[in-house]
Amino acid sequence: MSTLEEHVDVGVPIDKAWDSLHRMENLPRFVEGIRDARAESGGRAHLDVEAGGRTRELEAEVSDHGDQRVMEWHTTSAPELIGSFALQPIDQDHTRVQARLEYDPDTIRESFGGPKGFAQANAIERLVRSDLQQFKEYVETGR
Secondary structure: OEEEEEEEEEOOOHHHHHHHHOOHHHHHHOOOOEEEEEEEHHHEEEEEEEEOOEEEEEEEEEEEEOOOOEEEEEEOOOOOEEEEEEEEEEEOOEEEEEEEEEEOHHHHHHHHOOOOHHHHHHHHHHHHHHHHHHHHHHHHHOO
């Protein structure tokens, strides 16, 4: 498994960032490739994902630790992905959003296509950074 950690600082209070981040239906607004996302009962979520020219439906288990401002998730079928978002207050009007993703590059390539090895890891890094920047724009401007 490979692990990727990235963060972005956003110019909103932690409560506003948390409210926007932990709602499944908001994910398509800032996560590239997610076409639809919805919360289901029992801490589960359904995601329609398009990547590498392929569309997949993924099921995930999600746990919200609202008191700690941490959301953890993992897919319940292939490809195996494990991730989390953790929010930390910087000051009254600024929040750090920390994203962590654990994945097997070979499984991602088999599921969605794309290059092998280092090139794929770089592509995933760029995608996560872009998603965090999209979240920043979304939460700061409402778009």
